[in-house]
Amino acid sequence: GQNIDQPTEMTATEGAIVQINCTYQTSGFNGLFWYQQHAGEAPTFLSYNVLDGLEEKGRFSSFLSRSKGYSYLLLKELQMKDSASYLCARGSSASKIIFGSGTRLSIRP
Amino acid sequence: GAVVSQHPSWVICKSGTSVKIECRSLDFQATTMFWYRQFPKQSLMLMATSNEGSKATYEQGVEKDKFLINHASLTLSTLTVTSAHPEDSSFYICSARDPQGGGPYEQYFGPGTRLTVT
Numbered sequence: 685g686q687n688i689d690q691p692t693e694m695t696a697t698e699g700a701i702v703q704i705n706c707t708y709q710t711s712g713f714n715g716l717f718w719y720q721q722h723a724g725e726a727p728t729f730l731s732y733n734v735l736d737g738l739e740e741k742g743r744f745s746s747f748l749s750r751s752k753g754y755s756y757l758l759l760k761e762l763q764m765k766d767s768a769s770y771l772c773a774r775g776s777s778a779s780k781i782i783f784g785s786g787t788r789l790s791i792r793p
Numbered sequence: 794g795a796v797v798s799q800h801p802s803w804v805i806c807k808s809g810t811s812v813k814i815e816c817r818s819l820d821f822q823a824t825t826m827f828w829y830r831q832f833p834k835q836s837l838m839l840m841a842t843s844n845e846g847s848k849a850t851y852e853q854g855v856e857k858d859k860f861l862i863n864h865a866s867l868t869l870s871t872l873t874v875t876s877a878h879p880e881d882s883s884f885y886i887c888s889a890r891d892p893q894g895g896g897p898y899e900q901y902f903g904p905g906t907r908l909t910v911t
Contacts, residue, residue: 715898726886726902727837771836775898778850779825779890783837 688784690772695790701760704787706772710753714775718746718757721769721786730757730770759789767791796820797889799903806877806910814872814906816887822867823889827900828860831884843870877910884908 687709696702708716715734719727733739733748733755745758757770769786776782796819806812816826824845829837841862842850849862861873870889874881884907888900 717898724884724905724907726905728902732898778842779898779900780827780839780842781888781898781900782839783829785836788834 688772688774688782690784690787692785693788693790695792696762698762698764698791698793700762701758702762702789704757704770704789706755706784708753708755708772708774710750712776713750716748716755717773717775717781719771719773721771727771762791764791764793795891795901797887797901797903799887799906801906802904803907804909806908808878808910809876811873811875812877812908814885816870816872816889816903818868818889821891821893824867824892825890826864826870827888828862828872829886829888831886837886874908877908879910882908882910
């Protein structure tokens with residue numbers, strides 16, 4: 685949605701690593717967010733990148749390239765509880781956050 | 794800290810009736826709140842920005858006369874779905890911005906309200 689593209693679905697194996705890519709429209713860009721959302725629940729904040737590069741937070745890392753309009757979320761040592769939707773979102777004007785359509789990640793044993 | 798609540802958590806109403814959903818910031822004052830709608834297996838779509846003491850700003854395509862937003866205090870915003878129809882059945886989520894927080898995008902999400910119109 686709103687010029688933010690990410691894969692609709694992905695499947696990965698418990699204990700493995702998965703990378704979820706996101707591309708976005710660069711005009712009016714004010715930072716890139718990643719949220720996790722379990723079914724029927726509100727999204728929970730994972731990361732916010734403003735500058736280029738990789739930011740690591742435990743098992744989760746997020747990367748941003750502003751010139752390419754590209755970001756990815758890297759999840760390591762996957763656990764079954766990581767099965768969820770991962771929403772890429774960008775900051776817009778007036779403190780608004782615009783969400784992509786989300787990637788549904790399924791973890792198999 | 795930074796807790797946002799929504800009430801009710803779920804509601805079922807008949808077609809043609811109106812439903813009010815409340816969004817409260819419990820431990821901070823939120824000058825700005827946001828209302829989102831999420832249909833099954835889709836992402837969050839921003840409906841409107843609610844500013845305390847002024848009119849809400851609606852996103853393109855959202856009917857302001859159907860989705861009434863009131864932000865009468867620094868801790869409460871309400872969304873009223875007027876003359877609800879089955880196609881309004883959705884998950885409604887609010888978020889609140891803490892002006893004392895880390896930045897302009899420091900938003901805290903409520904748990905959501907599941908609306909079913911029969």
